Amino acid sequence: MIRTILARLMVALVVSVTMLPLALPLAAQEVDRPETEGSPTGGAPTLEDILARQRGETVDDSDRRANIGDPDSAASIADQLGTLGGASDPDLWRSIRFNEEPNMSVSAGGDVAKVLVQDGGMAWYNFRAGPLREYGGWLLIGTIAVLALFFLIRGRIRIDGGKSGRTVTRFQFIERMAHWTLAGSFILLGLTGLLTLFGRVAIAPYLGLDANAWLLHISKLIHNNVSWAFMVSLVVVFVMWVAHNIPNKTDLVWIKQAGGIIGKNHPPAKKFNFGQKIIFWSVIVLGVSVSVSGLSLLFPFELPLFAKTFGILNDTGLPQWAGYGPLPTALAPQEEMQFAQLWHAIVAFVMMAIILAHIYIGTVGMEGAFDAMGSGEVDEEWAHQHHAIWLEEVKESEASAPKGGTTTPAE
Template sequence: MRCLLKHFGIVLLAVFVLSMAADVAVAQQQGMVPGQSAGAVNDSELWRSIRNGAEGLIQSEGDNWRALRNGPVSTWGGYLMGLMVFACIAFFLARGRVRVEHGMSGRMVSRFSMTERVVHWYVAVLFVLLALTGLTLLFGKYVFIPVFGKAAFAVLADLSKQSHNLLGPLFILGVIAMFIVYVKENMPRAIDMDWITKGGILFRGDVPSWKYNVAEKIWFWLAIIAGVALSFTGVFMDFPFISSGTEQLQLFSIIHAIGAVIVIAAAIGHIYIGTIGVEGAFDGMVTGEVDENWAKEHHSLWAEEEATPAASEGGAVEPAE
């Protein structure tokens, strides 16, 4: 009996030792603790490779991109757009609406063709939709999550992302069309310096300009340059497989965001001037016509040019009282 118990004890001890050895082997294969072995490779080698920036392990530039996007870009972009809103409000309170000094004459002058208006509103509608969806992706988590929660924002963010990606290519067509239709009248002229030195719409008085003044020309070229930058970078983000890698997409994402907040801030000023800021300005882009007195006060050289054919066809244009 004692011999049997002795052999039984030896068997139990052997089973215990073998089970412990198996557990250690599994732990070594899984590499459960940094510094232990993972099969034939020690975990310390893995962490050393990570610290040395071995390709394919950790893309540290992703943290840099996130810090830049969620830090300076969104912060200063928000300040810029907020400053533009404040400037428009301050200008309106200080200057009021820019009225037609001699009042409306009732005589209308053709300012924008149907083609010009269609292109303008096509780009404008797409721009507003892209701005809203883009700002949702850039600032939404700060604005919507505290109010609606993460689940609701996840749905809104996904909808914004899909809409943004689908509308982007349509916007590219609009930028091309806008350049073709509007570039001729937006080329710089020597007379533009007079508009700058006389203060443009900041001061009353006759400030001569052709169809577009300096501020309108600056807005046009800013919109075109930003539109090209947004379109170019947007294509790569829409179709990432054509990019050279993640680093390029991160760079283009930052350029895209910076260009967007700049042009959106400028658009706030453009929308203000074109609606409540300047009396009669909105009519031209809706009906294609503006009042004759408005044309003379805001674009006197262009108004004279438009009046010349009418006078040669049988009647001088009556001067405004």
């Protein structure tokens, strides 16, 4: 009996003596660990940190960033505790999180796979769920409200003295086809884009998550495929109408008379007046921007746009001048996608607001305007009041056309 107890005590003594060298560095390490803000949580972010980050605030993580162990030092390797040497698991994850892990390399999957942890996603998520929805939504509601108010004050712009009963060709079939392909695709893209952005807050609480998921799925299919029709018709519209949209001196008269929108004047105009030129160039410039950022989203990580653009902007000194410092030029592939998504949505919102005004003036806002894109034939009196110079040009070319020839195309 005594022999057994002694034998057990011996074993216990031997085991504790052999384990002591291993236990010492562990104790030393705990004492050595610097007092950090995250100490109460053992180095992990505190609840306040997490909540602040979710609110989109900048959290001072310098203590954690610096506290990533030292797996490389000779001492830590000599005092090896396990496979990680002097570093612990949390140290390792922190160093991956802050992109400071020297011993970790990803050999497959390209640049995207090299980013193992990316915390910019939180800022993106917050912006998308917050200001993007809020300001974007209010922009559209505000535009509709302003147009409704304008309609109440100004009423429908009528044809002074009524229609003449004679018509003139304003847009050829090909022009109307291109316009309606552009318009139809834009409306589908706008609606499906809005469903994607607002579904979670505007559909899910009322129709349920399943209905929202189904709508999202359908929206994505429509959005991704209809985008091609938009891009092609944008190019066609540009080629067809660019020559008529170069600013000229008749625009000065139009600007002076505020387009005749306020008051009863009808400033003379060629095929497109200055207001329409603004619509045209907005559609082209914003349409190209929304298309390029859309392509970047359609082919993830293949078309990074923002690091280069930010670099060019920094070179102009404008961001620094505006107080936004130099913009970041070392973006992770995921951050490129986040910027592309936000830019795509912001440009789309601005375009939707402009197009709402365009749809207003092309339908309820002005008598006789819709015919131009409907049948292609407009009343001569309408043409005289809104595009007097163009009407003269059409009449002149009709008069000089050989008798029995076809109607002169609208110029």
